[in-house]
Amino acid sequence: SKKIRIGIAGYGNLGRGVESAVAQNADMELVGVFSRRPPASVSLLDASVPVYPWDDIENFRDAIDVLILCGGSRTDLPEQGPALARAFTTVDSFDTHARIPEYYAAVDAAAQAGGNVALISVGWDPGLFSLNRLFGEAILPEGATYTFWGKGLSQGHSDAVRRVPGVKGGVQYTVPVPQAVQRVRDGEQPVLSTREKHKRECFVVLAEGADQAQVRDAIVTMPDYFADYDTTVTFISEETLRREHNAMPHGGFVIRSGTTGTGNKQIMEYALALDSNPEFTSSVLVAYARAAYRLKQAGERGARSVFDVAPGLLSPKSAAELRKELL
Ligand SMILES: NC(=O)C1=CN([C@@H]2O[C@H](COP(=O)(O)OP(=O)(O)OC[C@H]3O[C@@H](n4cnc5c(N)ncnc54)[C@H](OP(=O)(O)O)[C@@H]3O)[C@@H](O)[C@H]2O)C=CC1
Numbered sequence: 001s002k003k004i005r006i007g008i009a010g011y012g013n014l015g016r017g018v019e020s021a022v023a024q025n026a027d028m029e030l031v032g033v034f035s036r037r038p039p040a041s042v043s044l045l046d047a048s049v050p051v052y053p054w055d056d057i058e059n060f061r062d063a064i065d066v067l068i069l070c071g072g073s074r075t076d077l078p079e080q081g082p083a084l085a086r087a088f089t090t091v092d093s094f095d096t097h098a099r100i101p102e103y104y105a106a107v108d109a110a111a112q113a114g115g116n117v118a119l120i121s122v123g124w125d126p127g128l129f130s131l132n133r134l135f136g137e138a139i140l141p142e143g144a145t146y147t148f149w150g151k152g153l154s155q156g157h158s159d160a161v162r163r164v165p166g167v168k169g170g171v172q173y174t175v176p177v178p179q180a181v182q183r184v185r186d187g188e189q190p191v192l193s194t195r196e197k198h199k200r201e202c203f204v205v206l207a208e209g210a211d212q213a214q215v216r217d218a219i220v221t222m223p224d225y226f227a228d229y230d231t232t233v234t235f236i237s238e239e240t241l242r243r244e245h246n247a248m249p250h251g252g253f254v255i256r257s258g259t260t261g262t263g264n265k266q267i268m269e270y271a272l273a274l275d276s277n278p279e280f281t282s283s284v285l286v287a288y289a290r291a292a293y294r295l296k297q298a299g300e301r302g303a304r305s306v307f308d309v310a311p312g313l314l315s316p317k318s319a320a321e322l323r324k325e326l327l
């Protein structure tokens with residue numbers, strides 16, 4: 001039967017993860033990868049998959065069913081998301097939480113104009129953790145919700161660090177504050193500020209001639225990413241970055257601690273433990289690409305978040321099979 005034809009827009013950690021995730025889904029095929037860099041400089045896991053110049057992408061409107069956007073949220077997606085949603089049905093992982101309402105509006109206008117579906121902020125946070133925060137609050141109206149990440153590599157914060165002028169390379173690790181986690185697990189339902197829950201540790205390779213103090217200041221004061229956290233910046237060599245910081249593990253959990261009826265304590269928890277943040281996030285993007293395709297086929301138009309997508313649409317199984325096998 002006809003396969004869902006996938007395109008990848010932007011080839012970094014996520015792009016590579018989507019390439020391997022599509023290969024794990026028999027109802028999908030990868031049409032090609034689009035990069036702003038010269039195609040000859042972009043090496044894929046599967047050398048038989050074509051790499052095309054970014055500017056050729058419009059020629060593929062009839063060859064691609066769903067385009068998965070793998071650019072960075074800090075500066076790429078605000079521009080690429082709306083531009084590409086006009087021409088394609090898209091899925092992206094936009095994760096600058098404070099800016100999601102404005103991003104949703106811009107992508108929705110473009111997708112409506114183009115007659116496409118656009119699933120935004122798909123991944124684990126935002127994404128699967130968002131869904132679990134919603135379940136917690138809807139099911140246990142009396143209670144408190146907590147989200148903890150790490151210790152692990154945040155791709156969004158690492159991308160944001162790499163975009164700072166004077167930064168040649170870098171990564172960011174998110175570290176939960178143990179005392180905060182313990183108080184939540186003890187059922188204290190504490191009120192915790194952003195700064196009390198996590199610390200952020202950046203490891204940066206300075207570009208030739210750049211100033212350390214200026215780069216550190218640009219990072220630690222960065223709105224939406226670092227300004228609300230105690231953040232450290234450590235300068236390292238390119239060799240050290242390559243040798244000691246090439247793995248991208250991450251994880252975390254969402255807890256809803258609530259009470260029902262006669263004062264019974266109820267705890268809901270959803271957790272992730274990831275060897276590879278990008279490969280997991282890409283696997284979420286690919287499952288939602290299946291849903292985006294079906295929503296487009298069903299005549300839906302415009303932007304949607306994970307809150308708007310029925311879970312059954314993610315599965316390659318039919319509704320009847322799901323009722324028989326998973327319900
Ligand atoms: N919602 C969620 O749970 C999650 C969201 N994310 C989001 O995914 C975004 C992308 O993450 P990630 O893939 O790690 O970002 P990368 O920095 O690896 O890639 C971002 C873009 O940079 C370009 N690029 C990649 N490698 C190079 C290179 N060597 N030289 C020059 N340019 C390069 C690519 O564009 P091009 O090919 O056009 O050059 C690519 O699309 C993050 O910003 C984050 O916001 C990530 C994880 C989870």
Ligand SMILES: N[C@@H](C[C@H]1CC(C(=O)O)=NO1)C(=O)O
Nearest residue numbers: 095125126149154155156174
């Ligand atoms: N969007 C995050 C996914 C999780 C990780 C995270 C953090 O460490 O701050 N926040 O959300 C990422 O880019 O990795």
